[in-house]
Amino acid sequence: MQRQFLVVVLVLSLVAATSTAVLSPPAQAQAVTVRMVWQGEANEIKLYEGLAAKFEQAHPNIKIKLETVVASSDPEYFQKVLVIAASGDYPDIIYGHYSWFPVALEKKFLMELDPFIAKAGISKSTFFPTAVEQFSANGKLYAVPRETSAIALYYNEDLFKQAGLKSPNDYFAEGKWTWDTYLELAKKLTTDRGGRTADQTGFDPNSIVQWGTIAPVNMPYGLFPVVYSYGGDILDKTNTACRLNQPSGVQAIAFLRDLVLKYKVAVLPAQAAQTNLFANGKVGMMAGGYWEIVVTGSAIKTFSWDVAPLPKGKIQATRVATGAYAIPAQAKHPSEAWEVIRFLSQRDNTMGLARLGLIIPALREAALSPEFLAPGKTPLHRKVFVDALSYGRLDPRTPRWAEMVNTIGSEMDLVWAGQKAPEVAAKDACDKVNAAIK
Amino acid sequence: MGLLLISPWLVGFLAFTAGPMVVSFLLSLAKWDILSPPTFVGLSNFQQILYDPLFSKAVYNTLVYTVVNVPLSLTGSLSLALILNRRVPGVSVFRTLFYLPELTPVVAASLIWAWILNTHFGIVNYFLSKLSLPPVPWLESTKWALASLILINLWTVGGSRMLIFLAGLQGVPEELYEAAALDGASAWIRLLHVTLPMISPVIFFNFLLGIIGSFQVFTPAYVITNGGPADSTLVYVLYVYRNAFQYFRMGYASAMAWVMLLVLLGFAWMQLRLMQRWVYYEGEVRT
Numbered sequence: 067m068q069r070q071f072l073v074v075v076l077v078l079s080l081v082a083a084t085s086t087a088v089l090s091p092p093a094q095a096q097a098v099t100v101r102m103v104w105q106g107e108a109n110e111i112k113l114y115e116g117l118a119a120k121f122e123q124a125h126p127n128i129k130i131k132l133e134t135v136v137a138s139s140d141p142e143y144f145q146k147v148l149v150i151a152a153s154g155d156y157p158d159i160i161y162g163h164y165s166w167f168p169v170a171l172e173k174k175f176l177m178e179l180d181p182f183i184a185k186a187g188i189s190k191s192t193f194f195p196t197a198v199e200q201f202s203a204n205g206k207l208y209a210v211p212r213e214t215s216a217i218a219l220y221y222n223e224d225l226f227k228q229a230g231l232k233s234p235n236d237y238f239a240e241g242k243w244t245w246d247t248y249l250e251l252a253k254k255l256t257t258d259r260g261g262r263t264a265d266q267t268g269f270d271p272n273s274i275v276q277w278g279t280i281a282p283v284n285m286p287y288g289l290f291p292v293v294y295s296y297g298g299d300i301l302d303k304t305n306t307a308c309r310l311n312q313p314s315g316v317q318a319i320a321f322l323r324d325l326v327l328k329y330k331v332a333v334l335p336a337q338a339a340q341t342n343l344f345a346n347g348k349v350g351m352m353a354g355g356y357w358e359i360v361v362t363g364s365a366i367k368t369f370s371w372d373v374a375p376l377p378k379g380k381i382q383a384t385r386v387a388t389g390a391y392a393i394p395a396q397a398k399h400p401s402e403a404w405e406v407i408r409f410l411s412q413r414d415n416t417m418g419l420a421r422l423g424l425i426i427p428a429l430r431e432a433a434l435s436p437e438f439l440a441p442g443k444t445p446l447h448r449k450v451f452v453d454a455l456s457y458g459r460l461d462p463r464t465p466r467w468a469e470m471v472n473t474i475g476s477e478m479d480l481v482w483a484g485q486k487a488p489e490v491a492a493k494d495a496c497d498k499v500n501a502a503i504k
Numbered sequence: 505m506g507l508l509l510i511s512p513w514l515v516g517f518l519a520f521t522a523g524p525m526v527v528s529f530l531l532s533l534a535k536w537d538i539l540s541p542p543t544f545v546g547l548s549n550f551q552q553i554l555y556d557p558l559f560s561k562a563v564y565n566t567l568v569y570t571v572v573n574v575p576l577s578l579t580g581s582l583s584l585a586l587i588l589n590r591r592v593p594g595v596s597v598f599r600t601l602f603y604l605p606e607l608t609p610v611v612a613a614s615l616i617w618a619w620i621l622n623t624h625f626g627i628v629n630y631f632l633s634k635l636s637l638p639p640v641p642w643l644e645s646t647k648w649a650l651a652s653l654i655l656i657n658l659w660t661v662g663g664s665r666m667l668i669f670l671a672g673l674q675g676v677p678e679e680l681y682e683a684a685a686l687d688g689a690s691a692w693i694r695l696l697h698v699t700l701p702m703i704s705p706v707i708f709f710n711f712l713l714g715i716i717g718s719f720q721v722f723t724p725a726y727v728i729t730n731g732g733p734a735d736s737t738l739v740y741v742l743y744v745y746r747n748a749f750q751y752f753r754m755g756y757a758s759a760m761a762w763v764m765l766l767v768l769l770g771f772a773w774m775q776l777r778l779m780q781r782w783v784y785y786e787g788e789v790r791t
Contacts, residue, residue: 148752152539472746482733483733
């Protein structure tokens, strides 16, 4: 009895499944559907759905299908996009951060956009030059930059005031904002349970309750900017040989090690992230990208905070990274896809995204507009992010990016743990990286 | 009729297990970066495995994890099952409580554990500091990270393995204990000579599953430490994952997966052979 019942249910559900498939209405014949693979959080999705509706109204023959990929990290996002592409079911537009671009370039996966740009009469110089450069090869542009970001230094203004210290922006204005100054400030901002600071005798590093800084050692956006500012490189100009083991790179690594192990003024990022240490007012300074304004800033309720440029080593430097819209070489509707990209890249539409707070528009007039720079709004010095675009550097371009980052990261872990000297770890990292990228 | 009834499982098996296995075997003989078509390279992926230092590191980590974790969690769940097998009021409440960790999603539990073991704010180090002990960098030191993952895994000892033990224990006939007690056997002797032989098939089953599970450990190593620090928690499956989905060496990753399958099959075969020495099935007579 029961068994028969189960069979009936099974058969019925099969019938139901097939009939809905058969009976569903055929797609409209003329309209072209542009599929866009991208990622975004709830507010961004809402915004893009609105933009898509607006676009479809103006272009009745083009429909936009947003395929939002949920991923917790860039490599994971790229992996999912690749799997979609590998199935042969190419989307028409792919939004992505730069880290996937070298692989896409190597595999000739993307379409050259110069003909479209020329036809539309758009000048590449309307975008920040680093943003264009990041998605160009041999003078050809392969993606239209949407947003760009630089690493700057967040700081807890209240902690600075309590300690009677001048702010990083004051030091910057005086031209004295160096990593050495940063270290001295970090010492004065690190306190133990007994209220002693790290530069006082009797300071107990085992009972620290407040840290001067979060060690900028995250891979890659913590370590790389420091290496750049010490005048070092990760790879050489042709991206074929590791240069981290050169004296300037080793110097940067040694500085970071001393922050953690010698002066004990820096907490490792993994521990700080778990407890949202900066937002909880337990850290004086933290290097981070523009996105932290929303990610961390929105969690800050009890103190005032601001941003300043990264300290200077040999040179004033930081790291710049870009996100952009691209069209796969095998896209079914490239010219319609271009229309969509062009629409999304218009000043008003890109500003809509910027208003959500997560991105700096790659379009210069948008990023330099008073609306974006929002004078009087926390963080007061948000312009440092835009200024940083002029001296910021791009990461080396290698299709073995993920492997390179993991390899360097593993060696650096040993340095922060005090198990390997900076020059040895840098050399070992370079040997392995050279083997991987050759 | 029977075939129809198991068809959902059968279709699932063919589409999601057997099919991918065949494909991955073919890929293990090829080079494939997902974007360009695969090219046949013979056994060179397997050859490359021999010279890959990270491969040996991953094997080493996985072996350490297995060798420490399996006996610990096995004795843990068995002891727990023995305790929860008593007829005391409220025992079902305790059984439920001990089973609860199994119901927590591994990722959520992993994140909570990362908190608990946080060097500066974790509750474990807080208690250590009360005992005037220095903080232990549970997850940041190459000495502790793997051990911490094993510790974290122990929190599910009350889970399904304990349940299987419990079921086995309840299948041991009461009269055997009675007879042994009449002969003057102490509780310890009864455990050694009645309980353990009687539930030996269950022990064997859990042992085998424990080994397979330990070889396949992935989630905590991915979520909590991401293989670090300095690859000290880079376990086998995590390295397969990285090769496949981060470095786009599908062929190499497939070859690694097949090496693991062969090793596990070898283990299972060895166990089945050894089993005849210490596993007793009901009504079986050994001379």
